Amino acid sequence: MSRRPSGLSRRLGDGAPVPFTGSLHPKSRPSPFLSIGLVLLGAFLIIGYLYNSASGRDSFHTLRFQAVGSSCTSEIFQALPYLKNAYGDSMRKILHVGPDTCTVVSRLLREDDTEAWGVEPYDLDDADAKCNSLVRKGIVRVSDIKFPLPYRSKSFSLVIVSDALDYLSPKYLNKTLPELARVSSHGFIIFSGYPGQRTFKVDELSKFGRPAKLRSATWWIRFFVQSKIEENEDAIKKFELAAAKKHYQSGCQIFHLKSFI
Numbered sequence: 118m119s120r121r122p123s124g125l126s127r128r129l130g131d132g133a134p135v136p137f138t139g140s141l142h143p144k145s146r147p148s149p150f151l152s153i154g155l156v157l158l159g160a161f162l163i164i165g166y167l168y169n170s171a172s173g174r175d176s177f178h179t180l181r182f183q184a185v186g187s188s189c190t191s192e193i194f195q196a197l198p199y200l201k202n203a204y205g206d207s208m209r210k211i212l213h214v215g216p217d218t219c220t221v222v223s224r225l226l227r228e229d230d231t232e233a234w235g236v237e238p239y240d241l242d243d244a245d246a247k248c249n250s251l252v253r254k255g256i257v258r259v260s261d262i263k264f265p266l267p268y269r270s271k272s273f274s275l276v277i278v279s280d281a282l283d284y285l286s287p288k289y290l291n292k293t294l295p296e297l298a299r300v301s302s303h304g305f306i307i308f309s310g311y312p313g314q315r316t317f318k319v320d321e322l323s324k325f326g327r328p329a330k331l332r333s334a335t336w337w338i339r340f341f342v343q344s345k346i347e348e349n350e351d352a353i354k355k356f357e358l359a360a361a362k363k364h365y366q367s368g369c370q371i372f373h374l375k376s377f378i
């Protein structure tokens with residue numbers, strides 16, 4: 118092993134300059150330059166390789182992050198400025214429903230004049246101290262959204278749900294959608310993946326119970342009509358206007374819906 122590099126350098130030193138040797142160009146001795154060039158080339162290749170593998174790992178992580186189904190939850194943060202444009206004062210008392218709700222609630226609580234609560238539909242297996250504190254205070258609850266939400270009617274001005282309804286069959290959606298309309302007073306917003314957007318890791322499936330079924334906008338809108346839940350045209354208009362101004366395009370489907378009167 119240790120002999121190979123020296124053998125290699127000897128071979129390069131001896132072999133490469135052959136056409137140029139002799140007294141023809143005594144000053145131009147290519148071998149030291151060639152060696153330096155090769156060393157530099159090698160260094161560039163190594164740096165390039167390390168750089169590529171590092172960025173490759175990064176994009177792998179991004180991909181995996183999306184694959185576990187948190188992408189529409191993080192989309193809430195991107196959409197937040199435009200939600201403010203669309204909902205104004207109705208953003209004062211928000212319930213978030215969906216995985217990673219501790220993160221969303223913590224973020225919303227940093228906004229001025231905003232109270233926030235959260236429903237975590239799945240286990241909080243890897244909750245940190247901050248999340249546990251939110252649970253202890255009753256701000257975040259772990260609650261199966263197939264059953265009625267543990268809040269009185271119109272407890273919140275706005276309800277935002279992300280990455281949670283994709284796991285429910287129409288039978289349960291029939292119960293859960295009216296619940297979202299019931300506990301809100303100024304509407305609710307659904308963040309949902311586009312069909313074919315994500316694949317889910319096997320170990321996540323056990324957590325969510327069933328694979329996500331990402332439905333098309335047409336499917337959702339038909340379901341809203343059937344459930345007698347109306348889209349909030351005013352909020353849609355304001356949201357889209359504000360988003361277009363900043364060239365914001367959501368990576369998820371966003372539906373603005375009305376609460377029950």
Ligand SMILES: *[C@@H]1O[C@H](CO)[C@@H](O)[C@H](O)[C@H]1NC(C)=O
Pocket residue numbers: 287288291343344
């Ligand atoms: C959901 O409710 C609608 C009426 O509100 C009904 O027509 C439909 O069959 C229900 N779907 C399921 C799967 O229970």
